[in-house]
Amino acid sequence: MTQNRLYFGYGSNLDWNDWVRHCDENNASPDGLEEREIAWLVGHHLKFHYHSRRRGGGAADVVPINEYHATPGALFDVDECAWSTLVAKEGAPSYYKEKNVLVIGLDGQLHEAVTFVVCDDKIEPDFQRPTDVYHALIHNGLHGRGLPTNGLDMAMQRRFDTPTINHLFVYGTLMSGQSRFTQLEPYVRSQQQASVQGHLHDLGDYPGMKLGDGVVHGQLMELENVEACLERMDAIEGFLGFGRNDSLFDRTIVQVRTEQGIAWAWTYVYAGEVVDDSIIEHGRWF
Template sequence: MVALRIRNEAMELYFAYGANLNKRECERWFLSQGLSNPLRKSCGRGRLPDMELCFDDDGTGDGRGTVNLHFRRGQWVEGQLFELSPFGWEVLNRKESGDGRCCSPTCVHVFRDTGEVVEAVVYALVTEGRPHFVRPAEAYTSVILEGLDAFGLSRHQLDAAKKGHVPPLMIDTVFVYGTLMQGQGNHGLLAEGASVESITRATVRADMVDLGGYPAAFRTENSQIQGELIRVRRLEQVLRRLDGLEGFTGYHLDSLYHRVLALVDVETGLACDAWIYLLAGSWKNYPVIASGDWRGHRRALNAMKHCTNSG
């Protein structure tokens, strides 16, 4: 599937998703400590996969909820990436660990709008299940909303989380172009439990290679591969099955594929985001499928085989 470009920033990137998005409030806090604000060099939007915003107890005992993260397959959190110097990390760590807070720096993988997957640090108390909701102060959520608006980030997830509601998933679509397509051998994993809502022909900018019994692709700007945009019900359950099929266990090279976001061009003329499974390793030792069409490629191979056997 699409070869992943992982860029190692030597842990220089910080992913902000809460009150640290608010420049005015950050400046005020650092000034009160006699420190310079380290969050001055923004380097674009980031999307943190398989995480969702929530409000829970941060360990200070003040009874007010603090924005946090918990695991939710198929969801993502929008935030902003910042480059920090070594001294900047010391200053930020002082802010995030002060006042009895239990937040700790955690290494995560974040999607950039360019398609890159980069390593970054996030401060959170990441939990597997949905934590107990603790209502935040209105002034606190207003600070976060102001920061989201300043960077043009979505506020829908925060609006739901601050009320203790379960935010809707950002998308409910998967792009497939090999054995998961309609009529192919693994399509049943998508269709199981009447999960498929609609199937539309679509394309993604990439090139395709033949790995034997299934295709793989690598991201390019000048070519496209053909496939299907599938809208599903119960996305979390569907992705759990597909993660198992594709050998996705995280954004490292021990995974066979990585699940990332791609901009999909639909035959109706629209474009939308969808989950797609991308090859984690190198594609260079495999034959290129110039047409970008897995079905057509298999038909051509079968025709050649038939001619050879007939001859």
């Protein structure tokens, strides 16, 4: 039996009706493409530098950048039949091509997936403005999933220097008043109390979080100079890069609950093994 592919969608495929229309126009079944979860493509940003004649304007692409950036979208399970239809919809390999990528899922775990990026010879040197209809497909697809649209806004403004996520959730020695807050403080614009789903473990001199069904209490920091901040925090937390298995802590993306609602933030989860009796039941490090 052929194994389904894990596909990351970030553009028009966030709109189910757009997929169904393509299938209807090509006598194909829309079945076989099943959304699994919302997700983030690490190390890429959204860009409009390809003109699609079929769309009548610019079409989306994701472009590599440093690992302090991430692009929101969705993960899909795709069977072999639907994959053939999807490849045709993307115009691969003439207009878009397949690319293996690393994606953070809703559970904060890293997944290997495939997405489509614009072929090098189809890239234009200038901004290619998408139509209002195409822009709405992406905007509504993100908004309807509770994902931020600021990355789309920045792509429309041709701004690529600011990461989409500018918050950091901390729960241990990086919290205000704790021993290492002085390392984080220069980058903090504002802070508030917050929580995420997970379990807090006592590792001795510091805690470590594992994502799960419990509650971990901490602080949500709004950052300025995000790239410099994360570079510094990566060094402190022993994060060596996505896809590595020798980091002390892994950096990931989580949903954070605050009094103002839900936010998306970077955080660090412990990469080592833990035992149940190390769990801090009340989920607080103080």
